[in-house]
Amino acid sequence: MSSSSSSELELEIFQYIDGHQSDFIKDLKEWVAVQSDSVQPDLRKEVIRMMVLAADRLAALGATVNSVNLGSHQLPNGQDLPLPPVILGELGKDPQNPTVCFYGHVDVQPAKKEDGWKTDPYTLTEINGNLYGRGATDNKGPVLAWINAVETFRALKLVVNFKFVIEGMEEAGSLGLEKLLEEENQCFFSDVDYIVISDNVWLSNKKPALTYGSRGNACFLVEVECGGKDLHSGTFGGIIHEPLTDLIALLDSLVDPTGHIQIPGIYDSVAALTEEERKLYESIEFDLEEHKKNSGVKKFLYGTKEEILLHLWRYPSLSIHGIEGAFHEPGIKTVIPSKVIGKFSIRQVPHMDLSVVKRQVRHLEGVFSRRNSPNKLKVSMPLGAKPWLADVNDPLYKAARRAIKKVFGEDPDFIRDGSTVPVARMFQTITQKSVIMFPIGAADDGEHSQNEKISRHNYIEGTKVFAAFFLEISKLHRHLHETSNMEIKN
Ligand SMILES: C[C@H](N)C(=O)N[C@@H](Cc1c[nH]cn1)C(=O)O
Numbered sequence: 001m002s003s004s005s006s007s008e009l010e011l012e013i014f015q016y017i018d019g020h021q022s023d024f025i026k027d028l029k030e031w032v033a034v035q036s037d038s039v040q041p042d043l044r045k046e047v048i049r050m051m052v053l054a055a056d057r058l059a060a061l062g063a064t065v066n067s068v069n070l071g072s073h074q075l076p077n078g079q080d081l082p083l084p085p086v087i088l089g090e091l092g093k094d095p096q097n098p099t100v101c102f103y104g105h106v107d108v109q110p111a112k113k114e115d116g117w118k119t120d121p122y123t124l125t126e127i128n129g130n131l132y133g134r135g136a137t138d139n140k141g142p143v144l145a146w147i148n149a150v151e152t153f154r155a156l157k158l159v160v161n162f163k164f165v166i167e168g169m170e171e172a173g174s175l176g177l178e179k180l181l182e183e184e185n186q187c188f189f190s191d192v193d194y195i196v197i198s199d200n201v202w203l204s205n206k207k208p209a210l211t212y213g214s215r216g217n218a219c220f221l222v223e224v225e226c227g228g229k230d231l232h233s234g235t236f237g238g239i240i241h242e243p244l245t246d247l248i249a250l251l252d253s254l255v256d257p258t259g260h261i262q263i264p265g266i267y268d269s270v271a272a273l274t275e276e277e278r279k280l281y282e283s284i285e286f287d288l289e290e291h292k293k294n295s296g297v298k299k300f301l302y303g304t305k306e307e308i309l310l311h312l313w314r315y316p317s318l319s320i321h322g323i324e325g326a327f328h329e330p331g332i333k334t335v336i337p338s339k340v341i342g343k344f345s346i347r348q349v350p351h352m353d354l355s356v357v358k359r360q361v362r363h364l365e366g367v368f369s370r371r372n373s374p375n376k377l378k379v380s381m382p383l384g385a386k387p388w389l390a391d392v393n394d395p396l397y398k399a400a401r402r403a404i405k406k407v408f409g410e411d412p413d414f415i416r417d418g419s420t421v422p423v424a425r426m427f428q429t430i431t432q433k434s435v436i437m438f439p440i441g442a443a444d445d446g447e448h449s450q451n452e453k454i455s456r457h458n459y460i461e462g463t464k465v466f467a468a469f470f471l472e473i474s475k476l477h478r479h480l481h482e483t484s485n486m487e488i489k490n
């Protein structure tokens, strides 16, 4: 930590954080132990239990906590499932202080030991300075780092008013959240000055970063059905149009081997790359070999740093995620599945429009009709999140950059992210407040993957960075207000 220019208050705070490392890790262990997987319906109870834990943690901090009931949602099979509540928390109301609203989520992606985890995904395990467990970096670790930074301040002196938005459906598309934000815009958000999201990772394993843009995501289901039951492939194979064969042809029509999306018109509205941007990309430090090593693959689709960054941040991508209804167990089963559902998503970028993308995906209907199959095709887009882009000249970025410099001793990378935090764009559009993505996880944390982790270093120094940020944003905010008051007087 570079503390040459740190104030006494900062040093006191940093010492407090260092001295409470084991408490902070114990908290994370307790949270990781909850299987708050929002994707699998049978684990919804665990997500709701997790929301109670998070609400209790905020209440213990002294925050006023409102767990807002969002009702329920319907699954594609017609089953009704309760949505977890969204927590709106509040701590401090000093009109002299800026009000910073933090967003985080405490639901996680599915994880099973058999998927190839070295350790039990729901038992936080420290190996060589890394804390392994589902949700360690996405997003329980960063949420706790923020809460623990707030706790540190509360033990001393609050320089910021805090608000919290904690949800439990981010991994399933933040269902119900947009409506709540709209309803609360004139109430809960009316006195918020700044919004901070810490739900992504740095571009590098070691160098900190601040994120000013992210892609959106349009998720699609492609359902192909023949009769009402599975069939014996000896009795019916060769005489029927098989749903899985149709589906594979449909999925194959989406993207070519170079990664180019084959849906006509999909690239039409992608914002043109400016010369300034191109230069920016050239100047970004990015270790292609490190990134390849993190992914575990042998070769990327593109060979240069600039092409890789452009295809992650500036261009859309299409990924195929799975096929429901297809036989996937080990061994052989000579069956023809009667109904299969292909799942794919398109990460979109400015200025792509979700409704246009949805229309363009009707390309699948054309491919299907050329197959002359009597089967039933249904294409739907159950989820659509928009891309987000922020202004790096906002005071939020200045304060965060100073905090990073103070704690990590170097300036952050200014990056975009290829993944999606649906709430980023919602906050921006609905509240019109400034939003920053302020990651503390590293590029090799393995979000959504086996052996997800956050390093002890990032977790603890990340807590310090958030604490340093509170001081910086409070200084900057006061300065901005004094300057604007002077301008009014003159
Ligand atoms: C970046 C964030 N931690 C995350 O993982 N977001 C998910 C959200 C999502 C998008 N479509 C469906 N869920 C992601 O980018 O996959």
Ligand SMILES: [Zn+2]
Residues within 6 Å of the ligand: 105, 138, 139, 170, 199
């Ligand atoms: Zn996340």
Ligand SMILES: [Zn+2]
Residues within 6 Å of the ligand: 109, 138, 171, 447, 448
């Ligand atoms: Zn995630």
